[in-house]
Amino acid sequence: MRCPPCKSFTPKLKETYEKIKEAGKPFEIIFISADRTEESFNDYYKEMPWLAIPYDDTRKNILPMEMEVGGIPSLMILDENLQMITTNGRGNVENDSEGKDFPWKPKPVEKLTDMVATNVNEMACMILFTHGEEEFISTAESILMDAAVEYQAATAQNPGTEPLCFMYEATESEDIADSIISFAHIEEKFPQLIILDIPGQKKYCHKIGPVTKEEVKRIAQDFRDGRLSMVPLQQH
Numbered sequence: 348m349r350c351p352p353c354k355s356f357t358p359k360l361k362e363t364y365e366k367i368k369e370a371g372k373p374f375e376i377i378f379i380s381a382d383r384t385e386e387s388f389n390d391y392y393k394e395m396p397w398l399a400i401p402y403d404d405t406r407k408n409i410l411p412m413e414m415e416v417g418g419i420p421s422l423m424i425l426d427e428n429l430q431m432i433t434t435n436g437r438g439n440v441e442n443d444s445e446g447k448d449f450p451w452k453p454k455p456v457e458k459l460t461d462m463v464a465t466n467v468n469e470m471a472c473m474i475l476f477t478h479g480e481e482e483f484i485s486t487a488e489s490i491l492m493d494a495a496v497e498y499q500a501a502t503a504q505n506p507g508t509e510p511l512c513f514m515y516e517a518t519e520s521e522d523i524a525d526s527i528i529s530f531a532h533i534e535e536k537f538p539q540l541i542i543l544d545i546p547g548q549k550k551y552c553h554k555i556g557p558v559t560k561e562e563v564k565r566i567a568q569d570f571r572d573g574r575l576s577m578v579p580l581q582q583h
Contacts, residue, residue, distance in 0.1 A: 353420045357394060360422065360440055364397060367446040373427075374449065379407050381419050424450050434469065438462040455495035456488050456513045459520040466512045467527065471544040473567065475515040475558065476524055478537035487515035487538070490560055494567040501571060508571060511542070531580060542570055542577070549577040 360376075367374045376397035382388040388402040400407045414423060422436030432450050433439065439451040442462055457463045459474060466472055475491060477483035495513035502508045516524040528535060531543055531550055540553040540563065553566065569575040 350419060356420045356437060356440075357391075359444060361394070361396060363440045363444050363446050366444075367449050370446065372446070372449055376422075379410055381411075426450070435462065435465050438465065453512065455499055456491045456515065458517040459514045459523055460517075461523060463512075463514060464523050464527075466514075467543060468545055470510045470512060470546065471542055471570070472512045472514060473540070473542050473563070473570075474527065476528065476533070476537055476539040476541070477516045478535075479516065479518050479521055479524075480537065481518075483538045484515070484517055487517075490558060491515060491563055493560055494564040497564065498567050498571065511567065511570060532582065540566070542566070542575070543580075544577070545580065547577075548580045550580050550582075551575055551577045 364374070364376060376395075378392060378395055378397060378399035380388045380391070380399065380402060382391060382402070385402045392399050400410075411421075416423075420437060421434075422440065423434050424432040424436045424439075426432055432452055436451065439448070439462070443449070443451070467474075473491070473494075475483075475487050477487055491513045498511055498513070502510060527533070527543065531541070533539060533541060533550075533552060534554075538558050540558045542551040544550065551566070551570070553562065566575065
């Protein structure tokens with residue numbers, strides 16, 4: 348039986364796919380099936396306007412493992428050099444059904460939302476918590492931006508550099524921010540700057556002095572160089 352999330356997502360993806368194609372943007376989807384029978388695969392694929400790996404082709408078993416697919420439906424966007432742009436194509440389709448921002452390249456600094464929060468589970472993230480206070484929100488993006496742009500450039504030049512995403516708590520971030528603060532045992536003082544590395548089970552909490560552009564750049568540089576002193580994730 349086809350998974351309900353797949354069944355509900357496919358029509359949305361089809362609409363977005365057609366709009367991106369109509370806009371003349373170079374784009375193609377390759378469907379990799381998780382169907383248990385060829386009959387089920389054929390029944391599902393007949394609804395799709397894009398390409399597919401044949402049901403009996405062994406690549407359909409290898410590629411999801413190589414790309415570390417954790418669940419379905421999963422939509423990953425790659426560039427022309429097969430470099431990953433985003434693993435959260437599904438979230439981008441849900442939030443940008445017109446495909447206006449396709450190919451959905453990550454912004455240097457993002458608001459902490461449910462969509463980008465998937466990154467928190469997958470990679471190290473620098474997060475500036477504001478407690479939803481406008482005086483902190485109004486400057487949060489600019490405080491993070493220079494360090495984020497520099498880090499993106501360094502990552503592009505040195506593909507082996509550990510990725511680091513940059514995000515801040517906005518007014519709409521309260522629930523997800525509270526969850527992260529509770530989960531990672533973060534001290535509730537604001538503004539609060541942390542680096543949270545769930546895959547590595549460690550964190551860094553900035554405790555001394557104000558959160559400035561210069562401090563953010565220094566912390567990001569130290570993290571990139573492996574000099575940043577981090578503690579176990581569950582340590583208070």
